[in-house]
Amino acid sequence: MSEPIKFVPKRDIRVDWQLIAEMIEPGSSVLDVGCDDGQLLAHLTETKNVEGRGLELSQHGVNICVANGLSVVQGNADTDLVYYPDDSFDYAILSKTLQTTHQPHVVLEQLLRIGRRAIVSFPNFAYWRCRTYLAFTGRMPMTNSLDIPWYETPNIHFCTLKDFTALCEKMEVKIEQSVIVKASGEVMTRSTYGSFANFFGADCIFMLSKKT
């Protein structure tokens, strides 16, 4: 049996969620892909009055969401996004889930098909702590935000900031906004994402749209 359901609203909201919330127009419709226990959805519903829906792989997470009144279904980002109609949401959000999918580029395509905008956040694997960890210990990096050993982590497709922008270019996706965040949670830059950001940035948040 699964663990008992409990919902502990966090006073300090995850930094990438706060930044995602900043990007979202009040009253818009939002699909959160990989919504976990629904904290981001609840935050967006509360602060931005969004019409929120969620897709979550873990049954435990889904059950918490629904018990808390959120509209969430159990499903897999890799296989179940195909059921959503085109342009059915203002925003399709993927917060720290991209690296867990089997086909990140296909998931990105789906997000941009379903949402008029896609918002994606992910950890930057080129962050200097990751680089030095690998360089000096010869082991897979474990940091504060990447704290699960390689054999247990759900993260199967890590990428760097540069990798991601290269993919956006290849997919001809328009980057509308970007925010690079330091490990401290401080915003490092919003406009550039060169080698400096790729070295010092711990987390990245992008808002994307289809090129017209």
Add this chain to the structure above:
Amino acid sequence: MSINPPISDNQTVILGKETPLKLDCGVTLEAINMAYCTYGTLNADKSNAILICHALTGDQFAASRQPVTGKNGWWEIMIGPGKVLDTDKYFIVCSNVLGGCMGTTGPSDIDPKTGKPYGLKFPIITIGDMVRAQAMLQDYLEIESWFSVIGGSMGGMQTLQWASAYPERVFSAIPIACAARHSAQNIAFHEVGRQAVMADPNWLGGDYYASDKKPTAGLAVARMAAHVTYLSEAALHRKFGRNLQDRDNLTYGFDADFQVESYLRYQGINFVDRFDANSYLYITRAMDYFDLVEDHGGALAKAFEGAKTRFCVVSFTSDWLFPTSENKDIVQALIAAAANVSFVEVETDKGHDAFLLDTPEMFKTINGFLQSSAKSRGLLS
């Protein structure tokens, strides 16, 4: 007309006197009896009414004593003050389905044309017909839209039919452990049950009402076979294993040596006292005919196009009668129709019957869903 009873047991109304009920099979029923129970109080703007749709062998006594068996209502675990279907907040309506045998018109009732019980002269009914009859009850109660329609198994089929046929009359819908079409396997099990009834010499071609003997043996076998499908291998093993019934050794005969046999025989024998064999034939047939996919040209999403109704679909991991995969087909269609849908698969080893039992995760799910639906309907202060 003012209908506002706090608790009201088993009322019967005659519906369709002016606008008769047209059935899918083409026959028109001039007037029908509709038996129903209500719990709780209808609010002033009639926005807090919940319709409960019962399963194949259920009845309107969802939260009150069943008059034949004297047992508690079949969903008392869900309905009552402070419970998930809170009678302090909601006005709960549960009606006996068309074709049933607890007061709503069915094959055991008198055919006005002959003055004798219908028997097999009763027209074939569908889930759509059951829901059409319930819609007549909704009109009679002057309830413009149900706050929620909820049901498990065949009740879930009715819930889907409601949302599809009368989207504007259903604010939220909770189909539990059901499917948009009855599977070949389920039709097969129903056919076993029907053949058991029909093979009983006392069935008399369905014309047994005047006879001293009823087709109880056949109906009991039908119930026993069906009852196995409501459980799971794990639940049967947990409850009975290979334990022997009131004996230390095998008898080398065909007595109920095993507890599981004794249990099934008990289920069968008890069932025949409260259920009409012909009703069993008609209602299983209605389930077999249910195919919301085919009704919408092969695209289930079309059944829910443009629906404003909020949906919460619930399935159970050990339900092999209406497995999660079939419930997920509904969810995917709702997603494709851009409907507001939640879906929870509850982990339990209790099988299909889990929706009738103490299943805390289901309670939490439905409670959360109803709370947020109540909020969006302005029912909560």
